[in-house]
Amino acid sequence: MNRRTFLKRSFFLGTSLLVASYPFFIERYLVQINRYRIPVPNLPKEFTDFRILHLTDLHFGFLVPELLIQHVIEKANNINKDIVVCTGDYIHERKITDHIEQVWSLIAKLKAKSGVYSVLGNHDHGDNFDRSLYWIEKSGQNLRHRAKPIEHDGARIWIGGAGDLWKDEPGIDNAFHNVPDNDCKILLAHNPDTADTSFDARVDLMISGHTHGGQVNIPLYGPPVLPVRNKRYSSGYIKSEKTNLFISKGIGWAIIPVRFNCMPEIAILELQPA
Numbered sequence: 001m002n003r004r005t006f007l008k009r010s011f012f013l014g015t016s017l018l019v020a021s022y023p024f025f026i027e028r029y030l031v032q033i034n035r036y037r038i039p040v041p042n043l044p045k046e047f048t049d050f051r052i053l054h055l056t057d058l059h060f061g062f063l064v065p066e067l068l069i070q071h072v073i074e075k076a077n078n079i080n081k082d083i084v085v086c087t088g089d090y091i092h093e094r095k096i097t098d099h100i101e102q103v104w105s106l107i108a109k110l111k112a113k114s115g116v117y118s119v120l121g122n123h124d125h126g127d128n129f130d131r132s133l134y135w136i137e138k139s140g141q142n143l144r145h146r147a148k149p150i151e152h153d154g155a156r157i158w159i160g161g162a163g164d165l166w167k168d169e170p171g172i173d174n175a176f177h178n179v180p181d182n183d184c185k186i187l188l189a190h191n192p193d194t195a196d197t198s199f200d201a202r203v204d205l206m207i208s209g210h211t212h213g214g215q216v217n218i219p220l221y222g223p224p225v226l227p228v229r230n231k232r233y234s235s236g237y238i239k240s241e242k243t244n245l246f247i248s249k250g251i252g253w254a255i256i257p258v259r260f261n262c263m264p265e266i267a268i269l270e271l272q273p274a
Contacts, residue, residue, distance in 0.1 A: 004025035009273065018178035023216070023258040028063070031072060031251065033079065034265045038237055038246055039274035041204045042184040044155035047271055049100040053081040053112065054267040056190075059123065059252025060103040061092030072251055076266055083150065084112045086123025088207040090132075092252060097128040103194035104135035114150055117143045117159050119191035123209060123254075125167035133159025143188055145171040147179055165197070172192065172199040179272050192233040192247050195240045203243040205271070211235060227254070235262075244274075 040047075053076055060069050077082065084159035089108060091099045110116045118141035124132040136142045143161025150157050172194075176185055184204050189195070192208040213235035214223020223234055232238060238245045248267045253259065 006208065012253055023260040024073040027259040027263055028253060028257065029068060030263050031068075031075070032263045033075070033268065035268045035270060036055045036237060036246065038205065038269045039178065040184065040186070040244070041274040042182070043271055043273045044109045044157065044184065045183075045273055046155035047157060048273060050152060050271045051078055051081040052207070052269040052271065053084045054087070054207055054246070054248050055084065055110075055251070056087040056248045057121070057212055057250030057252050057254075058103060058107075058262050059088040059092040059094065059250075059254065060087055063257045064092060064100060064252045066106070068251075069103060072087060072266065075108055076140055077109070077111055079266070080266065081112055082152070083114045084110050085159070085188055085207055086110070086116070087188050087207060087248070088119055089123040089250075089252070090121070090253075092254075094126035095124055095128065099130055100128060100135060104139065107141075108135070109141040110141075114152065115242040117148065117150075117161070117188065119144050119161040119188045119190060121163055122164050122166045124166060136212075137243035143175075145169075145174050147175045147183050147185070150214065157184040157186060160185060160187050162187060162194055163170050163223070165189070165191040165194045170194050170197055170199070172203065173201050174198075176201040187243075192230065192231055192238075192245055195229050195233075195243050195245055196230060199242075202260070206243050206245050208233075208245060208247050208252045209250045211247055211249075212252070212254060213247075213262040215253060215259050215262055217255070219261065223262070226257075233258075
């Protein structure tokens with residue numbers, strides 16, 4: 001083999017290895033800040049351009065190091081927003097209690113001028129579920145099965161929280177049972193399939209994660225695998241029969257540690273009256 005042929009083959013081999021390794025070792029760590037303008041029915045005009053920073057599916061653990069979570073939290077704290085909401089799956093391995101302690105010591109540092117609000121996901125349930133409940137309560141962020149008012153320029157909306165669809169009771173009606181019917185209601189629910197469950201309360205916007213956007217998004221086809229019944233629930237803004245949904249691509253991974261054409265994201269939702 002002459003030198004020219006050797007260099008040519010080495011180039012193609014190196015390029016092939018880079019392309020093959022990209023979904024495993026590169027894109028999974030390229031956290032984007034994505035901004036979305038979200039129409040919300042019954043939103044008071046005073047809340048126009050109200051900014052919600054959404055974090056979900058950190059999946060701290062194997063291949064999602066503490067350094068990455070710390071980077072995401074610091075990034076979130078430096079972004080201009082009104083509130084922060086988190087929609088679960090903060091750990092990856094369900095049985096490692098130390099991971100709960102580590103990740104929540106960082107999540108508890110989130111800050112926003114009108115508060116930080118969180119619910120739990122399916123990965124937060126297990127033998128150590130009590131520790132997840134302890135930390136979400138200790139952090140002052142707990143919205144599981146409850147709702148809190150957000151005041152802004154003399155107007156009010158409500159942020160409520162559902163339990164995880166797979167491992168808990170959604171409890172949507174319980175969360176909003178003391179909320180005036182005509183007030184704007186935003187629900188945090190880890191799994192977007194929660195939108196298709198039975199509940200009587202009017203929900204103007206549901207904010208979810210769980211899908212990771214499919215992690216792999218094939219051009220002209222979309223995600224080949226989604227861990228939800230309703231395959232419309234991938235990512236972004238979606239209208240369902242009962243409410244409007246926003247689904248984030250999240251930060252971490254599940255099943256297979258790859259991302260392709262589906263970068264992890266910190267989502268900024270800028271609310272607009274529908």
